[in-house]
Amino acid sequence: MAKIDVPMPQMGESIAEGTLSKWLKKVGDPVKRDEPIFEISTDKVDAEIPAPAAGVLAEILVQEGQTVAVQTVVARLETDAAAQPSAVSPQAPPERSEGPSSRPAVSPQPAAASPQPSAVSPRPAAVSPQPSAISQKPAPPSPVPSPQSPAPSSLEERLRTKSSPLVRKIAAEHNLDITGIPGSGLAGRVTKNDVLSFLEAGPKSPAPSPQPPSPDGVRVVAGPVVEPWEGDRVEPWSRIRKLTADHMIMSRRVSAHVYSLIEVDYTRVAGVRGRQKAAYAERGVNLTFLAFIASAVARNLRKHPVVNACVMGESTIYRRDVNLGIAVALDWGLIVPVIRHADELNLLGTARAINDLAERARAKKLSPDEVQKGTFTITNPGVFGTLVGLPILNQPQAAILAVGAIVKRPAVVQAADGSDSIAIRTMGTLAMSFDHRIVDGADADRFLADLRKTLEEFPEDAG
Numbered sequence: 001m002a003k004i005d006v007p008m009p010q011m012g013e014s015i016a017e018g019t020l021s022k023w024l025k026k027v028g029d030p031v032k033r034d035e036p037i038f039e040i041s042t043d044k045v046d047a048e049i050p051a052p053a054a055g056v057l058a059e060i061l062v063q064e065g066q067t068v069a070v071q072t073v074v075a076r077l078e079t080d081a082a083a084q085p086s087a088v089s090p091q092a093p094p095e096r097s098e099g100p101s102s103r104p105a106v107s108p109q110p111a112a113a114s115p116q117p118s119a120v121s122p123r124p125a126a127v128s129p130q131p132s133a134i135s136q137k138p139a140p141p142s143p144v145p146s147p148q149s150p151a152p153s154s155l156e157e158r159l160r161t162k163s164s165p166l167v168r169k170i171a172a173e174h175n176l177d178i179t180g181i182p183g184s185g186l187a188g189r190v191t192k193n194d195v196l197s198f199l200e201a202g203p204k205s206p207a208p209s210p211q212p213p214s215p216d217g218v219r220v221v222a223g224p225v226v227e228p229w230e231g232d233r234v235e236p237w238s239r240i241r242k243l244t245a246d247h248m249i250m251s252r253r254v255s256a257h258v259y260s261l262i263e264v265d266y267t268r269v270a271g272v273r274g275r276q277k278a279a280y281a282e283r284g285v286n287l288t289f290l291a292f293i294a295s296a297v298a299r300n301l302r303k304h305p306v307v308n309a310c311v312m313g314e315s316t317i318y319r320r321d322v323n324l325g326i327a328v329a330l331d332w333g334l335i336v337p338v339i340r341h342a343d344e345l346n347l348l349g350t351a352r353a354i355n356d357l358a359e360r361a362r363a364k365k366l367s368p369d370e371v372q373k374g375t376f377t378i379t380n381p382g383v384f385g386t387l388v389g390l391p392i393l394n395q396p397q398a399a400i401l402a403v404g405a406i407v408k409r410p411a412v413v414q415a416a417d418g419s420d421s422i423a424i425r426t427m428g429t430l431a432m433s434f435d436h437r438i439v440d441g442a443d444a445d446r447f448l449a450d451l452r453k454t455l456e457e458f459p460e461d462a463g
Contacts, residue, residue, distance in 0.1 A: 004053055004077045008040065008062070010070040011047060011368050017189075019067045019239070020074055021046070025057045031077065038074065039364065041239055045335075045371055048364045055079030170195050173250055196246075240333035251395045255311075256436035259390050262448040266292075266406055266426040269458050280351060289406050290326075290380055291351035293430075295462065296454040297401060298322050298342035298350070301376055304447040306439055308375050310396040316438045325374030325394060326354055328361045335361050336394060338374040347462040382406060388429045398439050399447075404429035 008018050022039040031037055036048035037057065055077040062074040167190055171178045174195075181198045183190040228234050237245070269292045280287040301308040305318045322343040325336040337357035342350065360366050376397055381389040382405040389402035406428035413423040430451065434444045 006075040270426040325377035327379040399434040
């Protein structure tokens with residue numbers, strides 16, 4: 001019998017450590033090659049890690065909740081294999097595109113059962129690393145590279161940078177000098193908990209500028225003192241829930257949120273969908289209303305670049321790429337996978353991408369790259385019957401669109417001769433939150449008007 005090491009995989013170029021959140025197998029259990037054996041959480045994504053070979057789980061070296069450096073051996077398998085396979089790495093799905101684009105899109109998956117993927121107000125997919133259980137004493141602080149410094153190229157160099165990009169981002173939002181914060185992670189790395197604890201205790205040295213107050217006067221780490229009453233059930237927040245709370249409060253504090261709503265007649269879309277749904281199903285794709293909306297949004301973002309932009313200090317970045325984030329509801333939180341170059345996909349490619357990302361998000365099969373670099377987000381509370389939602393911006397994006405419930409109801413219809421009548425139409429509301437620092441009301445309203453026009457005149461041959 002040969003023993004094979006199972007290492008902590010590196011889930012992205014900038015990821016230097018990961019938290020082993022759950023063992024799916026116990027010592028003595030047989031495992032098949034590529035069968036998931038444990039779950040990990042990084043500051044980018046949660047994922048299931050498959051076994052590198054078939055055999056028996058002989059040793060568990062890292063316990064649930066421990067944070068360790070990438071390539072740390074977390075377990076060993078006993079197998080008859082003579083050669084040890086290469087280190088476990090996340091399997092990127094095969095990519096394919098649909099439509100005129102030559103850029104790759106995500107791979108197809110079986111059709112989803114419901115006409116609209118479950119989605120609500122978006123939350124970030126990233127989760128921050130916890131302090132390592134194998135590091136008992138913080139290491140001496142080490143210098144943090146400046147933005148002009150080249151990216152670390154080895155594990156040791158990455159560890160010496162003391163923090164992940166997420167931690168540096170949180171510190172920058174609060175004007176903190178990260179070199180003055182004691183680190184409790186591997187090799188003295190500053191973790192998210194270190195930064196939040198430092199904020200809660202109050203910095204011992206003045207920050208470069210005072211921290212702006214939160215609009216509601218409360219932060220996640222400094223809320224009111226609340227005690228459970230008799231009979232209450234207390235459930236600690238998951239890591240993704242903690243980051244969700246922090247990200248949403250930060251977004252409300254950073255951006256000037258304004259909302260515009262518009263009513264859309266989806267009757268034509270409903271007709272096209274009804275005529276093409278069976279043909280799409282034969283190709284393994286569930287054609288939803290959300291696919292039509294996402295396709296129309298992608299087309300119009302190119303015409304309205306400020307809605308596809310973001311704020312950088314006192315400048316506006318107009319993104320070249322149109323990358324649509326689609327919020328997906330999960331049992332343990334929410335995640336926003338991204339359709340890259342969505343404006344280059346036709347309706348079939350868009351529908352296929354939504355199906356695929358939603359399925360793999362629920363199965364914890366997304367890679368870190370698939371939840372990053374979004375330029376605009378769509379959330380779909382209407383799938384639960386909500387008539388309209390007013391979502392919080394998914395930072396650093398300048399706008400987010402909420403899709404309300406799509407239902408049949410009476411509406412006034414004007415005939416070609418100008419006469420009016422009452423008819424049953426398929427109607428719904430779209431609500432857009434936007435950052436008034438760079439998007440004016442007229443910008444948002446023109447975008448929504450063009451979006452409505454695209455949907456109400458959707459071409460039959462868009463697929």
